[in-house]
Amino acid sequence: MKRLFIFLLMTLLIFSLFTTMAFAKQEITLKVVTRTWAKELIKYATSKLQAAHPDLNIKVDASYYEYNECRTQLAIRLSRKEPIDAIIVDHIWLGEFKDMILPLDISEIKGYDDYLPSFKALMEKYAPPKKTLGLYAATDIxxxxxxxxxxxxxxxxxxxxxxxxxxxxxxxxxxxxxxxxxxxxxxxxxxxxxxxxxxxxxxxxxxxxxxxxxxxxxxxxxxxxxxxxxxxxxxxxxxxxxxxxxxxxxxxxxxxxxxxxxxxxxxxxxxxxxxxxxxxxxxxxxxxxxxxxxxxxxxxxxxxxxxxxxxxxAGGYLWCVSKFAKHPKLTLEFIEYITNAEGYNQPGTGKNGIPTLKSALPTIDNLPYADIIKEAVKHARFRPTIPxxxxxxxxxxxxxxxxxxxxxxxxxxxxxxxxxxxxxxxxx
Missing domain, CATH: 3.40.190.10 (Periplasmic binding protein-like II)
Structure with a gap:
């Protein structure tokens, strides 16, 4: 009887262990380097990514920096091949960091054709054919x-x-x-x-x-x-x-x-x-x-x-996948939530500014002289992107x-x- 009890107890423990393992969520941590003003944006994108992957336990380890320090930290941390997943890059830094950014297949990016032509051209400037080095976020004019x-x-x-x-x-x-x-x-x-x-x-x-x-x-x-x-x-x-x-x-x-x-x-x-x-x-x-x-x-x-x-x-930043990313596919999805048309200029998203996506331009209709701003963004030009x-x-x-x-x-x-x-x- 005692042996039977022990056998049943062991069977129950083994079953419980396998059940726990079967239903345990895989933990994924994305490492991000960004600007100090992006905290709400990171929180929003993290929640969207987690909702899309209920089978995963997603955490974001974000480092926030002021402008000059952000550039310095990117240079230091990427030069030592630190496994950072997502990075924010001022468009004038693009030439400096282009070799540390993972080119993205345009065909895999949702709504890519929604970008205004001049911004799309900048995103593809240093990329191989049919690829882009990042996704442009909001701009200013x-x-x-x-x-x-x-x-x-x-x-x-x-x-x-x-x-x-x-x-x-x-x-x-x-x-x-x-x-x-x-x-x-x-x-x-x-x-x-x-x-x-x-x-x-x-x-x-x-x-x-x-x-x-x-x-x-x-x-x-x-x-x-x-x-x-x-x-x-x-x-x-x-x-x-x-x-x-x-x-x-x-x-x-x-x-x-x-x-x-x-x-x-x-x-x-x-x-x-x-x-x-x-x-x-x-x-x-x-x-x-x-x-x-x-x-x-x-x-x-x-x-x-x-x-x-x-x-x-035109000012603004690109969100990019680092060449040393541990989770490139998940990171692409993460930066899509940051840059896509959904949630632009809405409370709680952190997605503020002049959209570079045609479908999101109506979200600035409440700004003073919105129609003039919409016309101006079509004439956007960029400063040199070289170091x-x-x-x-x-x-x-x-x-x-x-x-x-x-x-x-x-x-x-x-x-x-x-x-x-x-x-x-x-x-x-």
Whole structure:
């Protein structure tokens, strides 16, 4: 009897053990390197991935970093072949990390054709045929803005800006009645401080004129061609005609300072601000959406005669699968939840910004000047994606600032040629 009891007990234990093993969930941990602002996004994508795989116990081990530290950590951790699964890559870092990213088969990516063409081209830039190096998340764009209240104070009740000449025409109208403006207000402003915002907002005009930063192979400077000279001289026209002083545009330490100065009435026309001017910046200065729309007008970046109206630098990140990923297929699914059209600009998803997917563009309909933003994103351009770009950007920014401070002494061509020579040395 005792032997029978022991036998039954052992049988029960073995059965219990096998049952537990059969129903135990496999534990999977995805390692992620990303930015500090992505916590809600990671939480959302993790929940979506777990719901799609109830048979797995999925955990995400995410490391969050600020901008510069994120780039540094990616370089360190990928160089030692750490088994990181998903990484976030600023598009201007793409050339630096391209050899550490796993190319993805386009045919395996859901909704790939939904991407706007320019973003799709960037994603495929360094990838083999029929593959992509990552999935583009949200972006941001730039527009020209003006202060309606100040315009109306001068008797200008209708504004229609499409060309560079249009901007000059309105600037002259404002200048003619400058005495009616509050003290210190300037007819026109643009960003020329010591910040990448100076570069990106000038590039809009460089591209509008038909120029570019570098040659197509990214091996030589091109910004000093006639189109670049015209774009810098466009800035110079406002300086030479007393529409703004050098200190007004050089002093802002960054784009945020300049943007708030514009909203607070420093300039009547601003040659370039990010679309966030009507959302986060407006909120920072105490304006509601309705107040912003009532007080400020917006339009696409203007172009010279024969140029392309609406050109805008596009910011943003790609989500990529690391070459050293332990779980590449699951990671692809994870970054699809981060970047696909579902949940864009909805509370609790962390998927905020201007979508790069056509089907998700209606989610920004509640933004100020949404229709103009939707048109602008079709004209998106990108800064160089090579590792040398930060050094190149410094030379271009120095050139813009040198011209602003010496517009009456040195020519735009002379200054840009000098900068181009330095850039070509960097590119050797």
């Amino acid at each position: 730039r527009l020209l803005f003006w202060n309606k209240e100040l315009m109306q104070k001068l008797g200008i009740n209708s504004v229609d800006i499409k060309t560079w000449d249009d901007v000059k025409r309105y600037a002259k109208m404002i200048k003619a009645k400058e005495n009616l403006l509050p003290k210190g207000v300037k007819p026109v402003g643009f960003m020329a401080g010591n910040s990448e915002h100076t570069n990106s907002r000038w590039y809009d005009y460089l591209w509008a004129a038909g120029g570019d930063i570098l040659t197509k192979d990214e091996k030589e400077a091109k910004f000093n061609d006639k189109e670049g000279v015209a774009a810098l001289e466009f800035y110079g026209w406002f300086l030479k005609n007393g529409m703004v002083a050098p200190e007004d545009v050089v002093s802002p330490a960054n784009g945020a300072v300049y943007d708030e100065a514009f909203l607070n009435g420093k300039f009547v026309i601003s040659l370039g601000n990010g679309h966030w001017l009507g959302t986060s910046t407006a909120k920072n200065v105490g304006l509601t959406k309705e107040q912003f729309i009532s007080k400020f007008g917006a339009t696409l970046i203007p172009a010279p005669e024969g140029g392309e109206r609406g050109t805008t630098v 040398e770009y930060p050094k190149i950007a410094e030379e271009i920014r120095d050139a813009i600032q040198e011209y602003v401070m010496n517009y009456d002494k040195k020519s735009a061509k002379e200054i840009l040629d000098k900068a181009a020579k330095k850039v070509n040395e960097i590119l050797k």
